[in-house]
Each structure stands twice: as C-alpha cells, then as structure tokens.
Amino acid sequence: MDSLSKYYETVEQDKQHYIDRLSEIVAIPSVSCSADHRPDVVRMGHWLKDQWEALGAETKLVNPGTQELEGKTLDLPPVVLGKYGNDPAKKTLLVYGHYDVQPALKEDGWSTDPFKLVINDKEQMVGRGSTDDKGPVLGWLCSAEAYKKAGLEYPVNLKFCFEGMEESGSEGLEEVIRDEADKWFKGTDVVCISDNYWLGKEKPCLTYGLRGVSYFYITVQGPGADLHSGVFGGTVHEPMTDLVNLMSKLVDVKGKILIPGIYDGVAPVTDEEHQAYEGLEFKHSDMEDDLKHKVIVHDEEKKTLMHRWRMPSLSLHGIEGAFYNPGAKTVIPARVIGKFSIRTVPNMDRAEVARITCKYLNEEFAKLGSKNKMTAEMAHDGPWWYSSPKHPNFVAGAKAMERVFGVQPDLTREGGSIPITISFQEALNCNVLLLPMGSADDGAHSINEKLNIRNFIEGIKVFGAYVDELSKADL
Amino acid sequence: MDSLSKYYETVEQDKQHYIDRLSEIVAIPSVSCSADHRPDVVRMGHWLKDQWEALGAETKLVNPGTQELEGKTLDLPPVVLGKYGNDPAKKTLLVYGHYDVQPALKEDGWSTDPFKLVINDKEQMVGRGSTDDKGPVLGWLCSAEAYKKAGLEYPVNLKFCFEGMEESGSEGLEEVIRDEADKWFKGTDVVCISDNYWLGKEKPCLTYGLRGVSYFYITVQGPGADLHSGVFGGTVHEPMTDLVNLMSKLVDVKGKILIPGIYDGVAPVTDEEHQAYEGLEFKHSDMEDDLKHKVIVHDEEKKTLMHRWRMPSLSLHGIEGAFYNPGAKTVIPARVIGKFSIRTVPNMDRAEVARITCKYLNEEFAKLGSKNKMTAEMAHDGPWWYSSPKHPNFVAGAKAMERVFGVQPDLTREGGSIPITISFQEALNCNVLLLPMGSADDGAHSINEKLNIRNFIEGIKVFGAYVDELSKADL
CATH class of the missing domain: 3.30.70.360 (Alpha-Beta Plaits)
Structure with a gap:
C-alpha cells in the first residue's frame, strides 16, 4: 500500500474545494499585458501570499521594478517568494509558476465568459488561466494543505517563486532570480516547474528538452x-x-x-534518440482531431515529433x-x-x-x-534547453507519476521555450524538472482554455508523491 | 472686363464668411464608417438642406436604406437632393459631392484637433474633410449665394446630389441615382463633380480619365x-x-x-497621347518632397504619369x-x-x-x-472611366479656369477611381466633368488634411465662371 494513501484520500475528499478555489482565482483577470488589469494581477499575487501564509509559509513580495505600458509607468506585479518548512535534514525543492494570464475576450470566440470557470460535460474546467498556469500554481498549495490535513509531515523544504509577468516576457524576473540565488533560494537542491503539457491526453510525461x-x-x-x-x-x-x-x-x-x-x-540524431521515440503517446489522428484539418506536413509520427522537438x-x-x-x-x-x-x-x-x-x-x-x-x-x-532524463530529479518525478497513474510517463521534449528554465538552472546551478499537469489539448493561449478535472486532481497527487520521492532520492 | 467681376468681388469680400462656414462644418465629425458618428453625418446632411433652402432651393432628403454596422442596424445618412432654378430656357447642371469624411484621431498623428479647422502659416485650412469633400460641396453653395448677393442671375438650373456615405462605399447611392434619373435628375444636360485634386500645387486641371x-x-x-x-x-x-x-x-x-x-x-499609347504629357505641371522633385523619400520607380516624369494614369x-x-x-x-x-x-x-x-x-x-x-x-x-x-476632353462641358470648365487663374488648365487623368462618375454617366447618359478644387498635396484621407485658402476661394470663383460658360456652351 502506498504510504501516501491518506494523502490521496484527502485530495479526493477536498476535490470540490480545490475546484472552487480555482474558480475563485480564474475570476481574477490577472492579464499582465494590459495596464487596466494591472491591479488584478497584483491582487492575484496577494491572494497567493495570503493563502500560503495562512498555511504557515514565510513569504516575501519582491517588486521587480517598473515598466512603460500604454503610455504609463507601472509597477511590475510582485514576485511572490515563499518558504514552507526549514529543516536542515530535508532536501529543498524550489517550484516556479506564474499567476498572470493571457488576455481573453468573449468576442474572441469563447463559448463562455473566459473569467468564469465553467465545468463542461467532459469534466473539463474551462476558463482563462485554468491550465496556464493557475491550476498548477494552485496545485502546489493544495498539495501542501492536503499533507497537513492528512496529518502527514511535508517531506521537503519547499520554496516557491510565483511571478506575474510570464505572459509578458517575465520582465524583471531574471534579476530577481540572480539577486535571490544566494539569499532566498539558497540551499535549493532541485527545481520543478509545472508550466507545460502532456504529449497526449491520457498518459503523463516529464519534459527534458525545450527549443x-x-x-x-x-x-x-x-x-x-x-x-x-x-x-x-x-x-x-x-x-x-x-x-x-x-x-x-x-x-x-x-x-x-x-x-x-x-x-x-x-x-545529429543518435541511435539512442531514435529508439526513445518509440512507444510515445502520440498519434497523427489525435493531432488532426485537435487541428480540425489535415494539415500535418510529415507522413510519420516520429518525424512530426522530431520536427517539433x-x-x-x-x-x-x-x-x-x-x-x-x-x-x-x-x-x-x-x-x-x-x-x-x-x-x-x-x-x-x-x-x-x-x-x-x-x-x-x-x-x-x-x-x-x-x-x-x-x-x-x-x-x-x-536559448534551447536540454537536460538528462536520468537525473535523480527526473527519476523522482517519474516514480511519482507511476505511483499516481500506474504508468511510466513518456519522456518528452517540447517545441516551445520556457526561458526561465535555463535562468534557474544557471543561477542556482541545479537540475530543473518540467513536470506538466495539463493535457495536450488544453489550449493555453487559445479560446476555451481548459484543465481537465482529472489532470488537476491527479496532478495534485503527483505533486505530493514527487516531494515524497525527492525526500528519498540520492541527489 | 470679365462679366463676372462683380461676382468675383463678392467672393473676395465674403472670404472670411466662407472660411467660417467651413470651420462650422468641419466641426461636425460626419465620419460615415462609425456607428457612433452616424448622428453627426445626418446632422451634416440637414445642415446642407437647411442652407440651400434658405437660399431658395427646393430640396429633398432621400433615405437610401439601412446598413449593418458594428452589430447595429442603422439608417443610412440621407442623400440630399436639390433644385436651384427651374427655367426651361436654361441649361441644367447636376453637381455631386459628399458630406461625410474619413475617420480622424489626434492620436493618428494630427498636429491639431482634426475636427477644428486651423489656418496655418501657409494659408492652409487644416481639418478633416476640408478638401475631401466639404470645401468643394460648400463651394457650390457659396458660389450660388455670391451670384445672388452680387445681383446676378444664376445662369443655369442647378441640381445637386450630396451623399453621406462616399467614404464607406457610397452604399445605397447607385439605386438613388437610378431611381431619380427620370425624376429629380430629369433634364440634366451635364454633370460636374469636384472630388479630386490638381496634378500639382499651382496650376489647375480638369480630369478626363480614372483608373x-x-x-x-x-x-x-x-x-x-x-x-x-x-x-x-x-x-x-x-x-x-x-x-x-x-x-x-x-x-x-x-x-x-x-x-x-x-x-x-x-x-496602346497613341502619338497624340504622347504629346499630351508634355508641359504638365509635374516634377519628380515635387513628388519626392511629398513622399519624403526617394522611392519613385521610374526615371522620367512622363513614365510616372503614365503608370499612374x-x-x-x-x-x-x-x-x-x-x-x-x-x-x-x-x-x-x-x-x-x-x-x-x-x-x-x-x-x-x-x-x-x-x-x-x-x-x-x-x-x-x-x-x-x-x-x-x-x-x-x-x-x-x-470600372475605369475615360471621357473626351474636347466635350463642351470640358471646354466650359477649361474656359472658367482660364478666366479665374489666367492659365489653361492641365488636362489630366487620375490613378484612383471615383465609381460614381460612371454611375452618373450611365444613368443620366450625360457627359461628366471632374473639376477639382484642391491641390495635389492636400492629403485627403491622411493626417493633417488641408485645403489652401487660395484653392477654396479661387475654386468658388471657378464654379461661378463654369456655370456662366455652360450657359453659353453648345451642349
């Protein structure tokens, strides 16, 4: 029996509570590219700070400076830093996420108000930011809370860094990371970022490369x-x-x-790499379903993935x-x-x-x-980014996914870039794991962005299993 | 001595009055492409109706139907029809113009409020619609008024057709022209349109072709x-x-x-046509001054005009x-x-x-x-349009310009299209003369649109001389 079964039960019991909370924060239109919405972005940052403090975390808001936007000089939204646990005997994990979102207007073609979380008949939670990146950011909070409620000790020291400018070029964050590398982030063993997506819709994955x-x-x-x-x-x-x-x-x-x-x-493509493409959860037919039209260039799945990754x-x-x-x-x-x-x-x-x-x-x-x-x-x-999927941080992530989903995650790369990955890797000199919560078809940045309830709830479980695995890993 | 010297004197005396009136109508933001401004367009139509009625004209507002704009169903602005004089012994001239304007915002780069007529140090009246087409439309009114004030009999029966949708595709006008061809417009001998520009800045022109x-x-x-x-x-x-x-x-x-x-x-270009390009007021250096950069494709003025016309x-x-x-x-x-x-x-x-x-x-x-x-x-x-510059209507226009400016006008074609030219020609089976008031550098549709005071005042004189010439012409 999984040592975290009490934790998983608590997550299941509090499912509706987590969804309600996601509704609460999707309703905060924290659109970082708009001057009008800047107060909402700031409000969202404070929401995170307050919630984590209520759980017992130590937090700090860092103002990364000002920007010129729509003819005004605006304060950038705060970077929300946190420490949850401070036991020298435990490993220290830093998680990163962002609480700002892309703009969204009903007129763009959304089926429903983008800033009102709606659950559709496919058990999908539709709303701007649901998957990118409010769901995952909230997931860390829910996970820590569930540990507490289940009467379990949180197995690592958790640090977090949640920014409010990711959708607008992460302005100011690079400096904050460098400044805090030897201060707030000192002692970090590994970093985990949950801001990307599964390769498919059913099988989880870990990501070890970005273009x-x-x-x-x-x-x-x-x-x-x-x-x-x-x-x-x-x-x-x-x-x-x-x-x-x-x-x-x-x-x-x-x-x-x-x-x-x-x-x-x-x-050049190595033999090992050629083999790694076998057995991944990826089908042209699924991709075409999402694309709505048959516009894939290549005739083989493997070629498509190679051209993406x-x-x-x-x-x-x-x-x-x-x-x-x-x-x-x-x-x-x-x-x-x-x-x-x-x-x-x-x-x-x-x-x-x-x-x-x-x-x-x-x-x-x-x-x-x-x-x-x-x-x-x-x-x-x-820059592009590439990490070894054999690093203990990745092994911990893989074990956690196997505990929750019962399958080995796909090991994937991504076509997009997450520049902050490299910033953390270089500033903290740590391994960075990309551990996605959302599914391939979530539609981040698009209309009708959604997060499946399954991905959200199981994702919270994975976050809990991952820190448990980390605590036992040989980093 | 010119038989119209009293008329010219009156126009000179009332110069400030004409400018004040242009100010008054430039201040009506009759932007036809905007639902918000639709009441302003209608107000502008009524202004013309009221002014012409005060002068003794018979008028009629025709509603050309409705349109869908910005999700609303709107009445199109009225077509203002008028008859000024009804003497079977006189020839009948129909003039066309439009009282709507292109949109304009200070933020687009205007030096001054686009809807406030400002006279700059070059004796230019800057404001949206000054040259396109409020100045010319007002010119016909001022001209008829000056005849009256000078105690001279207006030498032709004048009919007019002023629309409020020219900048938005003249929606509905085609039908009005066809409907009224045998009614309001019955008896029209020739048509005159003043809605284009001189070839250069100093010398007037008549236009006999459009692309x-x-x-x-x-x-x-x-x-x-x-x-x-x-x-x-x-x-x-x-x-x-x-x-x-x-x-x-x-x-x-x-x-x-x-x-x-x-x-x-x-x-193919005929020999006669080759010759017609000699002596026109057109220099690459002037065009380059207006363009601000040396981006003309051709090495000869004639080639440039041929490629334009x-x-x-x-x-x-x-x-x-x-x-x-x-x-x-x-x-x-x-x-x-x-x-x-x-x-x-x-x-x-x-x-x-x-x-x-x-x-x-x-x-x-x-x-x-x-x-x-x-x-x-x-x-x-x-369609393109082409007329003979030897038609008596053109000869009347040319003589009028010579009386006022002391020079033979250039005979030009234009690169742009004025579709209504052909509509009138076909529906009324009459010759159409394009008799421009504004100068080449007026910047219709651009920021800082202007009309030179000289072009406006001398243009009003030309309108008066033209009707005098028409009355004597052998149509």
Missing part, C-alpha cells in the same frame, strides 16, 4: 506616409512588395528553412503597419515590419543564427533592387 | 485555430507561408504585374488574421486573408482581370503542394 526561440523583425521603410494606391500604385517602390518578397524566401511550404547554413549547428523551424507571424482589418482598404503602407521567429535546438548557436539570418536578408534585399530601406534585426532570443 | 479598381482576397485556411509556433512550428502547413508565397508572385519590386495576360487589354498597377495592402500589433507574438495564424488590388485602365475587361488573376493564383497554389485550403476571389470592382 529556443530567436525573434526577428524585417522593417521596410518606403515613403514618409501611407499612400493611396490609386494615386501612387505603379509609381513608387511599395514596402509591402519588398517585404512579402523577402518573407517568401525564408521558409518553404513544408517548413524547410531556406537560410543558408541554418542547419549546420543541429545535433529537435529540429529548427521558422514561422511567419505577421506584419505590422499593413492593413489588417476586415474589409477592403486601398492603402500603400509606408512602413511595414515583418515578424518571424526561428525555433532553435541543440547545438545551434544563437548569435550565429542571428548573424546568418540577417546576412541572408540583406543579400536578398540587395538583389531586389528596391529604393526602399530595409533593416533586418534579431529582436530578442531565448 | 478602375478590382479588389482581391486570397484566403488561406490551415488549422482550425491559431497555434503556438513552439508547439507546432515545423509540423504543420502554415497558412502565412503559403500566403506570403502567393503574394510574392503577384508583382515585382518595380511594380510589374506578374499575372500572365494582365497587360493584354491595355490600350494609364497603366495597370497592383498593390499589396495587407493581411487579415495575422499578427499586426507592435511587439513580438509567436503565433501561427490559422486563417489569413491577403488583400491586394489591381488598378485597371482602358481597355481592360474587369471580368477577364478577375478570371486570369484567380486562375493564376489557383495554379500557383497547386504548385506549392500545401495541404491548406486556398480561395482566391475578386471581392469587388469598379
């Missing part, structure tokens, strides 16, 4: 102001023509990047400065900025990616012979 | 919802990649259209559905709509243009081998 992202702007400046295409069409070099031409030379229809040398740094990709995101509304407008935009990003993988060098990309764009623009001005720049980038 | 416009949408539908480029980049066919590829195949950097057969219908052009306007805000967003847009338009010229066939354009796009898309769905469609089009 990086390098974001580029191509700015084409033509005339000094927007022009009427009737009056000027055919007589001036149009920035949109130049830009679309350049953007068309970056990637082909099947996703192959056309920048010379871009694949040079990509690590360990091959670079290039996506064209849009154009700033051009006409974007519904309807027809006959404008010649004067200045347009094409936006694209490259997902990077081991062992690509970020600086080299930026260099060859801008060089290529400059060369292609020169070939066009336009009189407009073009600037290609790397706007920002974040 | 048409055919507006196209390319819709590429990929997955069912926007995707995160980290998770899906490299694995799915991205609609932006397909779209940008197609858009890059429409036009080259120098404006040459790449659609096979598109130039087949273009009328009598050669087709293709402009890429933008993309709906992609990321367009400042900053960085790592989205894979699920459905994007590329917008472009082709300016058409004699003797291109609109249906053929639509056919070969969509055919070409379908063929190019098939070559890509994408699994996304693409639809190319012609969303709407308006």
